[in-house]
Amino acid sequence: MDSASSVRRRGRPPKFPACGGEDTRERLIRAGLAMLTEKGYSAAGLEEILRLAQVPKGSFYHYFASKEAFGLCLIDAYATFFAAKLDRWLLDSATPPLQRLQNFVDDAASGMAKYGFRRGCLVGNLGQEMSALPESFRARLIAVFEDWQQRTALCLQAAQQQGELSATADTDALAAFFWTGWEGAVLRAKLELQAAPLQHFAAGFRQMLPINV
């Protein structure tokens, strides 16, 4: 499978990807991603995922040694899917960099609305649940956040180069602040069943950015 840090060709973002080419495995991954973005790991029963994927239990263990192994695969699949989504917006050279970030926010708001604000961020869900999860998930989840922060910092650096953002701004710190707060905004959007928390957070973040002097 693609690594989370690979740069995809831009265009329409992919659907939730699979970890391999096999059809059954792919169905399991898609069903797992749907369940974990909605319910998190603890509430997502394996039998419910199998039913959604229309895969018998015996086949599951042909592809995955355990629910834990499946969970790790889902984190990687989501990271790849989401990195491509971020690149689609944040590397869009036809758009001013700070507008690219807003385009990502608008896309996330549309994506959440499409599923009635029931699905959030898989990495946010699992991060929140970490005290109840296999310890092997922790380093992977931290690495995914760091990857997203790096992609966002690059966009902020482009904003510096184009004069939208002060040249002395700490783009790494700002990107970390964005991702910390953004996950809180996704949580609130799910809770309130509306996009307002996403847009309010993005507007507040935009206002706090140091302007070029």
Add this chain to the structure above:
Amino acid sequence: MDSASSVRRRGRPPKFPACGGEDTRERLIRAGLAMLTEKGYSAAGLEEILRLAQVPKGSFYHYFASKEAFGLCLIDAYATFFAAKLDRWLLDSATPPLQRLQNFVDDAASGMAKYGFRRGCLVGNLGQEMSALPESFRARLIAVFEDWQQRTALCLQAAQQQGELSATADTDALAAFFWTGWEGAVLRAKLELQAAPLQHFAAGFRQMLPINV
């Protein structure tokens, strides 16, 4: 029990409170709060809570009609506990208002460190899990966040009155931004097992506040 919006006398904040005076009920509430701040609702089995509280299952149903009714009681108990904690810091008239907010942040960092960063915010955990929870939880969780935001907005208004913050700042919007992002910071602190995300978020928030002109 106290309502979430009542103002407690300041002083040392209470331990996790109970919904009533009875000892067994109190032990159930304490155990439930410990479990839900750590694991959330879905991963917290009733039997594990009963074992922690040393209460037989029959007794549980004497006090609560269901796990759902118990969950609602835990939300109220946590809201009361936390409102008192917020008031302790944010109404501390001997301290400049923006320092009061930082004192709350420092206290939260110490509180999370005390439990090895395994326990987070009960309302954040349940908000994140909302898609898998009884629908009756949603309005209560939203109301708790609004209560915390109002208490924080009052502190920011005190900062305006004392000249620490621009008189034209939108204190409600800033308080909402704080709580949206803060829950993301608590999530990251649990994931990374360190206080840095809390302090970085608080420092970023402090920097974004409009200064008096």
